[in-house]
Amino acid sequence: MTDTDASLLRIENLAVSFGTRSDRARAVDGIDLDVAPGEIVALVGESGSGKSLTARAVLGLLPDGARAEGSIVLAGTQVVGADERTLNRLRGGVAAMVFQEPQTALNPVQTIGRQLIEALRLRPGFDKATARDRAVELLRTVEIPDPERRLDWYPHQLSGGQKQRVVIALALSGRPRLIIADEPTTALDVTVQAGILDLLRRLRDETGTAILLITHNLGVVADLADRVVVLRDGNVVEEAGVAELFRTPQASYTKELLAAVPRLSTTDSREAGTPAEDRVVDLEGVSVVHPGRGRAPAFTALEGVSLQLRAGEVLGLVGESGSGKTTIGRVALAVTPPTSGTVRLLGRDPRTLRRAELRALRRDLALVPQDPAASLDPLWTIDDCVAEPLVVHGAGDRARIRRRVAELLDAVHLPAAAGRRRPGELSGGQRQRAALARALALSPRLVVADEPTSALDVSVQSRILELFTQLRAEFGFAALFISHDLAVVSEIADRVALLESGRIVETGPARTVFGSPAQDYTRTLVAAVPVPDPAIQRRRHSPSEKETP
Amino acid sequence: SSAVDQAKQASGAAGGTLVVGTLSDLTPSAIYSQSTTSMTIGRLLYDTLIRYDRATGTPQPAVAKSWTVSPDGRTVTLALRDDVKFHNGRPLTSEDVAYSLKTYASAAAASQLRPAAAAVTAVDTADPHVAVLHLAHPLVNLFDLLEFVLLTDRETPDQLKAGEQFIGTGPFKFAGWQRGQQVRLVRNDDYWNGAPKVEEVDLKVIPDETALLNSVRSGQTNVVVDASVQALTPFRGNDAYTVEPENIWDVNYYIGANVTDPALSHRAVRQAIAYAVDRERILHEVFGDTGSVNSAPWSPDSPAYNQELATRYTRDLTKARDLLTEAGGAPAQPLRLSYNTALAPAKSVAAIVQNNLADIGIKVELEPLDGAALTQTLNSGRSQLWINPHGFGQNSPATLATGAAPFKPEGNLSGYRSADYAALVERVWEQPDPDSAAAHAAYDAYTQLLSDEQFVINLVSTTVTNVYTGSVRGVDWNTYKYLILDKATVK
Amino acid sequence: MSELSHQLEPAAPPAPPGPAARDSWRSRHRFAASLTRGAGLAGVVLVAMVCLAGLFAPLLTSWDPVQQVAGSQLLPPGAGHLFGTDQLSRDIAARVFHGARTSLLVAVIAVPAGTVLGILIGLLATTRPLADLITQRVFDVVLAFPALILGVLLALVAGPGTPTVITVIVVTEAPIVGRLIRSQVLRVRELPFVESARVIGAPGGWVLRRHVLPNSLEPVAVHVALAFSGAIFAESAMSFLGIGVRPPAPSLGGVIADSLLYIEIRPWFAVAPLAVVVALSVGFYLIAQALGKAGRD
Amino acid sequence: MRRHLLTRIGSGVLVLLLASIVVFVALRLVPGDPARVIAGTDAAPDTIAAVRAQLGLDHSLVYQYWHWLGNVLRLDFGTSYVIGGPIGSLIGHGVANTLVLTVTAVVVAVALSLVASIAWVVRPRRWLDTVLGTLVTVSIAVPPFVSGVLLVLVFAVLLPVLPASGIPPEGYFASLDITAQYLVLPATCLALPVAAALTRFLSEALRREWRQPYVLTARALGTPARRILTRGALRNALPTFLTVLGLQTGALLSGAVLVEAIFAWPGLGQLLTQSVGARDYPVVQALVLLSVAVFVVIQIVTDLAHAFLDPRVRLEGRP
Numbered sequence A: 001m002t003d004t005d006a007s008l009l010r011i012e013n014l015a016v017s018f019g020t021r022s023d024r025a026r027a028v029d030g031i032d033l034d035v036a037p038g039e040i041v042a043l044v045g046e047s048g049s050g051k052s053l054t055a056r057a058v059l060g061l062l063p064d065g066a067r068a069e070g071s072i073v074l075a076g077t078q079v080v081g082a083d084e085r086t087l088n089r090l091r092g093g094v095a096a097m098v099f100q101e102p103q104t105a106l107n108p109v110q111t112i113g114r115q116l117i118e119a120l121r122l123r124p125g126f127d128k129a130t131a132r133d134r135a136v137e138l139l140r141t142v143e144i145p146d147p148e149r150r151l152d153w154y155p156h157q158l159s160g161g162q163k164q165r166v167v168i169a170l171a172l173s174g175r176p177r178l179i180i181a182d183e184p185t186t187a188l189d190v191t192v193q194a195g196i197l198d199l200l201r202r203l204r205d206e207t208g209t210a211i212l213l214i215t216h217n218l219g220v221v222a223d224l225a226d227r228v229v230v231l232r233d234g235n236v237v238e239e240a241g242v243a244e245l246f247r248t249p250q251a252s253y254t255k256e257l258l259a260a261v262p263r264l265s266t267t268d269s270r271e272a273g274t275p276a277e278d279r280v281v282d283l284e285g286v287s288v289v290h291p292g293r294g295r296a297p298a299f300t301a302l303e304g305v306s307l308q309l310r311a312g313e314v315l316g317l318v319g320e321s322g323s324g325k326t327t328i329g330r331v332a333l334a335v336t337p338p339t340s341g342t343v344r345l346l347g348r349d350p351r352t353l354r355r356a357e358l359r360a361l362r363r364d365l366a367l368v369p370q371d372p373a374a375s376l377d378p379l380w381t382i383d384d385c386v387a388e389p390l391v392v393h394g395a396g397d398r399a400r401i402r403r404r405v406a407e408l409l410d411a412v413h414l415p416a417a418a419g420r421r422r423p424g425e426l427s428g429g430q431r432q433r434a435a436l437a438r439a440l441a442l443s444p445r446l447v448v449a450d451e452p453t454s455a456l457d458v459s460v461q462s463r464i465l466e467l468f469t470q471l472r473a474e475f476g477f478a479a480l481f482i483s484h485d486l487a488v489v490s491e492i493a494d495r496v497a498l499l500e501s502g503r504i505v506e507t508g509p510a511r512t513v514f515g516s517p518a519q520d521y522t523r524t525l526v527a528a529v530p531v532p533d534p535a536i537q538r539r540r541h542s543p544s545e546k547e548t549p
Numbered sequence B: 001s002s003a004v005d006q007a008k009q010a011s012g013a014a015g016g017t018l019v020v021g022t023l024s025d026l027t028p029s030a031i032y033s034q035s036t037t038s039m040t041i042g043r044l045l046y047d048t049l050i051r052y053d054r055a056t057g058t059p060q061p062a063v064a065k066s067w068t069v070s071p072d073g074r075t076v077t078l079a080l081r082d083d084v085k086f087h088n089g090r091p092l093t094s095e096d097v098a099y100s101l102k103t104y105a106s107a108a109a110a111s112q113l114r115p116a117a118a119a120v121t122a123v124d125t126a127d128p129h130v131a132v133l134h135l136a137h138p139l140v141n142l143f144d145l146l147e148f149v150l151l152t153d154r155e156t157p158d159q160l161k162a163g164e165q166f167i168g169t170g171p172f173k174f175a176g177w178q179r180g181q182q183v184r185l186v187r188n189d190d191y192w193n194g195a196p197k198v199e200e201v202d203l204k205v206i207p208d209e210t211a212l213l214n215s216v217r218s219g220q221t222n223v224v225v226d227a228s229v230q231a232l233t234p235f236r237g238n239d240a241y242t243v244e245p246e247n248i249w250d251v252n253y254y255i256g257a258n259v260t261d262p263a264l265s266h267r268a269v270r271q272a273i274a275y276a277v278d279r280e281r282i283l284h285e286v287f288g289d290t291g292s293v294n295s296a297p298w299s300p301d302s303p304a305y306n307q308e309l310a311t312r313y314t315r316d317l318t319k320a321r322d323l324l325t326e327a328g329g330a331p332a333q334p335l336r337l338s339y340n341t342a343l344a345p346a347k348s349v350a351a352i353v354q355n356n357l358a359d360i361g362i363k364v365e366l367e368p369l370d371g372a373a374l375t376q377t378l379n380s381g382r383s384q385l386w387i388n389p390h391g392f393g394q395n396s397p398a399t400l401a402t403g404a405a406p407f408k409p410e411g412n413l414s415g416y417r418s419a420d421y422a423a424l425v426e427r428v429w430e431q432p433d434p435d436s437a438a439a440h441a442a443y444d445a446y447t448q449l450l451s452d453e454q455f456v457i458n459l460v461s462t463t464v465t466n467v468y469t470g471s472v473r474g475v476d477w478n479t480y481k482y483l484i485l486d487k488a489t490v491k
Numbered sequence C: 001m002s003e004l005s006h007q008l009e010p011a012a013p014p015a016p017p018g019p020a021a022r023d024s025w026r027s028r029h030r031f032a033a034s035l036t037r038g039a040g041l042a043g044v045v046l047v048a049m050v051c052l053a054g055l056f057a058p059l060l061t062s063w064d065p066v067q068q069v070a071g072s073q074l075l076p077p078g079a080g081h082l083f084g085t086d087q088l089s090r091d092i093a094a095r096v097f098h099g100a101r102t103s104l105l106v107a108v109i110a111v112p113a114g115t116v117l118g119i120l121i122g123l124l125a126t127t128r129p130l131a132d133l134i135t136q137r138v139f140d141v142v143l144a145f146p147a148l149i150l151g152v153l154l155a156l157v158a159g160p161g162t163p164t165v166i167t168v169i170v171v172t173e174a175p176i177v178g179r180l181i182r183s184q185v186l187r188v189r190e191l192p193f194v195e196s197a198r199v200i201g202a203p204g205g206w207v208l209r210r211h212v213l214p215n216s217l218e219p220v221a222v223h224v225a226l227a228f229s230g231a232i233f234a235e236s237a238m239s240f241l242g243i244g245v246r247p248p249a250p251s252l253g254g255v256i257a258d259s260l261l262y263i264e265i266r267p268w269f270a271v272a273p274l275a276v277v278v279a280l281s282v283g284f285y286l287i288a289q290a291l292g293k294a295g296r297d
Numbered sequence D: 001m002r003r004h005l006l007t008r009i010g011s012g013v014l015v016l017l018l019a020s021i022v023v024f025v026a027l028r029l030v031p032g033d034p035a036r037v038i039a040g041t042d043a044a045p046d047t048i049a050a051v052r053a054q055l056g057l058d059h060s061l062v063y064q065y066w067h068w069l070g071n072v073l074r075l076d077f078g079t080s081y082v083i084g085g086p087i088g089s090l091i092g093h094g095v096a097n098t099l100v101l102t103v104t105a106v107v108v109a110v111a112l113s114l115v116a117s118i119a120w121v122v123r124p125r126r127w128l129d130t131v132l133g134t135l136v137t138v139s140i141a142v143p144p145f146v147s148g149v150l151l152v153l154v155f156a157v158l159l160p161v162l163p164a165s166g167i168p169p170e171g172y173f174a175s176l177d178i179t180a181q182y183l184v185l186p187a188t189c190l191a192l193p194v195a196a197a198l199t200r201f202l203s204e205a206l207r208r209e210w211r212q213p214y215v216l217t218a219r220a221l222g223t224p225a226r227r228i229l230t231r232g233a234l235r236n237a238l239p240t241f242l243t244v245l246g247l248q249t250g251a252l253l254s255g256a257v258l259v260e261a262i263f264a265w266p267g268l269g270q271l272l273t274q275s276v277g278a279r280d281y282p283v284v285q286a287l288v289l290l291s292v293a294v295f296v297v298i299q300i301v302t303d304l305a306h307a308f309l310d311p312r313v314r315l316e317g318r319p
């Protein structure tokens, strides 16, 4: 497969740099890469390693201020330094791109039909009518149901998965020989993700299109790729066939990466926390209905949810996007009042509390947010962020607070110097630690962790999860751990609750639920999780076991 | 098809149209007073009973072909022409004369000549072509009145007020008014004094002075009346234009002083101010030497003009300071000097006066006000000093003494009031013969008092300046500066 | 409904909560840095030059700006009078430099005052729906009045003069800032870090003061830089109409207004004041531009 | 959507009512008495009283307001104190003239800003940035009363190729050529600052659009940049553009006051300044009300345009 003479794309010694001549920063620093026709090459590596820049360089779409050096030969044409005309001939026709965010990759004010037709009409030989026919055909290829009608729909009328399919259809419109897919499924649910990966595989098998796949999800890599290129800090650290890489990783970084990947553990025998008698969270038949606004109808986000959380216990909440996970978290933090049903937090009904009492109750509740970058005030120092709960609740004088902050930072393994920086000056992992420290400042009895690691790449994620487990042992709080990543939950939770459109469909000890799911929905979810093992994935795709999501 | 050429052609055609640019639009209700409205259309659409010969200041026949005044001065018999017709064809009769005089006597007409008109107690209209005026007392400014009163149609006063019809007996007929834009007048072919030469007169309203003058230069108008001296500089020495000051020196800039204000109640303070101001500089820098310095209200051609008093106050800082000392020093608080921002010269005069007064230690704060606010302030009695022009210095002194706001014996702007003054005004007014020695003695006494009291501190007598394109000839005006185009031609 | 005022400010795009928010920690530092190079620096230099000229006006010319020297009307530039003399025999250079002083003074008082007022009202609007309704309608009324007419009416009521000019600028400035801050607050209020402060039990006032307000100020800052050139313009327009700074005090607008009458015969009269007005406006604009760019990157 | 529209109209009416009170009260706070203006400086007190009574100014303020409002609701704006004649017809001419001028200015400004912005965004060259930026700034910085005077001086006086002032004498439709010649100078003068403001906002909005991922998608398909801008991005930037344009109405009317004076354009701006000067209350009230109404209507129209241009709003009632 690595026949260099037949390569469709050949990148040699590619460097991408930013900034002025005097002050240059190299983000990509000498990458070599080949893609042969019909081959699927995965580009992996941690965040910021230069994956996206490499991909964009191939189509001459580097952001303003970026400069490429080296050589990129795409179907025999040199891309580096090529003018816009040449590039436009290559773009779409020879190589096309599928971007990460289906929500924004389409023009919101044009129908998808129009966008497809416009793309098609850039190609010779298409008039309005033939372009329309071809657009329908393309939508059918990417398995959009009822394509004739959907042509006149606007992007916002489609689901995330459907939008991503339309983006792929756009990419296919020029019958490219190479599709560059930059994290095409990161924003999607596992079930949807499985469908998209299926589609890509089918494309390659049926049309022989080569795919350069960018991802940091090794499960996806194992699922799809023929060959893997591992990047770190703008350099290639390892390149190997997919089976080989997973079996015998050479570079230490690759090993680290593979080790950090959470696996859906179905045979885990971790001891459950020591359940005390008192219930920290007690939801009885809780429903949350968001009233309709304008023409939008009222929306039931939660329906008859009953849930108990004992002190010291970790309950994992899983489910697809929009299933109501965050809403439960907000109810448990007394932020969203239930429309019906009863809520008791630490034995008290927040609705009956006066303002001061509610604030006192909140001392014992804490939130670890999904995206600490957005959840820490960008203008505050980390010290101040961590100290804020202490100050708000008057927990002692200045000196005591300062000491407590230092202890907390130490507990989350942050250097004291980090305290004087602002959130933007920390790495994602460090920020997440700071958010943890802030949550723990008042020694809460309940921590709601809402997707606390979904913004991080795997290696960082595993370190945070480790820390979380360790801190729970130390502080003994109960936790509601929200995630859509079953693997993560299976590693950390004592019990899990599975949500589907606002209802709890299954609860139980983590290993029971994932090991032997009782419900179809759970089974679908579990099956859709790509396992970072090419062998298993290949087996799964054998026609007999193929699942249709 | 250039708009520029087109405009030039339209206004230059033989017989043609005379386009007159004017700063303000018509205000129909202001037709009875000396106002921008009457100054533009008064003598185009209407006639007066007599006409002053501006050179000699003697009345000449117009609609009244002759007149006699009874020896006691209380009966005036006017013989009217019998060929005068209104624009609607109705012949003018003595009834119309009676109606017009009555209108001018009414409060609503707001005429400056109202005291004179009100002195007409009755008009005998037995003969349609003879009007006999009965007066309450002899009127020294009788001919001022007869020159001033426009003969309007008594059947259409409401249409006149609404601006729908302007029916008179004048050389031009009203042919339309686009409010805010222009007024069209067409030649009255039946005019008793011979039809005018131009076929049409358009009045273009151009409220911005710069724009107004540019309209002459770009050929869109032929005549601009009342342009400020500074703005005229580019026209001077250019053969394509005629720059002509009207020889009616009745624009008298003065400093008004409110004598009821403690700071100005002392006569010496006012005299000090009169000595401190640099009239020569004002005349030169603000008015471009058009006119003359004048410390009395009369134009040089007025019967009341008195050379000695007109030059009594010239800049003399020593005298001014002595007078101030006599009055107990300069006012402790700065004095407010108000002026009308719409009058470009007033602004400059105020600045110079402020500067001049600083030389004798009188601090002055300028208070720029728009016309309406200035009038309000002046009438409120809360003003201190102000710069404004007054008119009526050109003909019979009685008109100014009785009708002009700064001078009226009752309720003048300065709040000056004394029995002597009232008596003097009365004396001036009731002179039967304006040219008699007695009359002159009365004028001098009156002027002497004004000169001593200085509640009106006169500065300069000047006039308005007109600009015509080279093709225009024969633009004229009457003693109240009402535009006359009876003989005007354009190319 | 669209947030009109939000789009009012080009230099402050609605920061996507993602990367932009992540980066705004450096805002202060970045803002300062943006003014030390390129266009930002040019703007600062232009404004500073005019400021210095105003500050040291007495040193730059020995003339008093209101002093009239009889007989030296409308002299051309030359020895004795750097830029010549005006129609009242006053030194144009002195009038321009002192006028710049007045204009800057107006801007320096009016813009911050309008900004603070706008911020207060804008904040008030976000507290209660009724307050919002009322303030928004009042803003509408003010914005719907052509500013010039507002100025004319105010000047007629209060009399012309510097305080009037300042009032007009404040009155027209406040609604814009108010709208801006309101839309920012409504946006920032929903950001995760504000919620996270509420979740720990921070009282409303604390959240508003410590989190919401500081994070809402960025577009206001950019707007304010533009408002300065707006103020310079407003002052000159009002003085041109005779409702601005009270004569004989010099102001840029006043000098320009005086000069226009002579533009043909004494063209140099207009040059100096126009140059200063343009320099100030361009300077403030460049600063706003640089700040806006810094806020975006 | 309909409810939204109704509340917008409701608040628009509220704004109009508030504005009418403000202008009514403000005018009466302004020193200067219309009766005195009409009667003239030399008038005696009884004359002025007579005029006041005639104008109905001797009634209480509340009565006057109520009376006026009642008439306005019947679309009777009263009679001008000064020029005489019903205000409706008086304003009619002015409206037409001002409309011709401002609409031309808007068209000029929009065209200028479109061309400049697209050029600016498609080719982000440093020098173009600087040149356009400076041009934009200078045209904001040079007040219309200066640019107007300069334009007249150059084009109408020194090289007289264009008329200095006024409107086409034969009407706008007699000869479009002549009409254009009369319009060039005032419309340019009025359009410049608006064009500058629009360019700033539009280029900013376009640049923002240019950074949107969907532009990258389109570029990755080989769509030429200009096509992306004109087909997609411009449309997305349009709501912002319209909003800014709507907000420029006030500026346009202010500008019209100055420009109409400089070019002797007999429009509402001139009428307004004259009426304020003469304390012609009914005219000023009518004009201010008219301009506020225009502003309100434009706001509502932009709102509707937003909804119309954005399918998310159009189809679902909210974005």
Ligand SMILES: Nc1ncnc2c1ncn2[C@@H]1O[C@H](COP(=O)(O)OP(=O)(O)OP(=O)(O)O)[C@@H](O)[C@H]1O
Residues within 6 Å of the ligand: A018, A027, A028, A045, A046, A047, A048, A049, A050, A051, A052, A053, A054, A063, A064, A065, A216
């Ligand atoms: N416009 C830009 N200006 C400056 N630096 C940039 C720019 N875009 C990317 N970089 C830097 O280039 C490096 C590589 O970026 P790239 O987007 O290729 O990372 P990535 O591997 O795709 O990461 P991720 O997994 O987070 O998408 C990063 O360090 C990033 O900070």
Ligand SMILES: Nc1ncnc2c1ncn2[C@@H]1O[C@H](COP(=O)(O)OP(=O)(O)OP(=O)(O)O)[C@@H](O)[C@H]1O
Residues within 6 Å of the ligand: A290, A291, A299, A300, A301, A319, A320, A321, A322, A323, A324, A325, A326, A327, A328, A484
């Ligand atoms: N304020 C609101 N008004 C109307 N609907 C809402 C509101 N907040 C949330 N929803 C809806 O309620 C549902 C549940 O939302 P929730 O945020 O709990 O989902 P989630 O499971 O956390 O999803 P994700 O994994 O995407 O974060 C979603 O469909 C969401 O659109």
Ligand SMILES: [Mg+2]
Residues within 6 Å of the ligand: A051, A052, A053, A182
């Ligand atoms: Mg990337």
Ligand SMILES: [Mg+2]
Residues within 6 Å of the ligand: A325, A326, A327
């Ligand atoms: Mg969620």
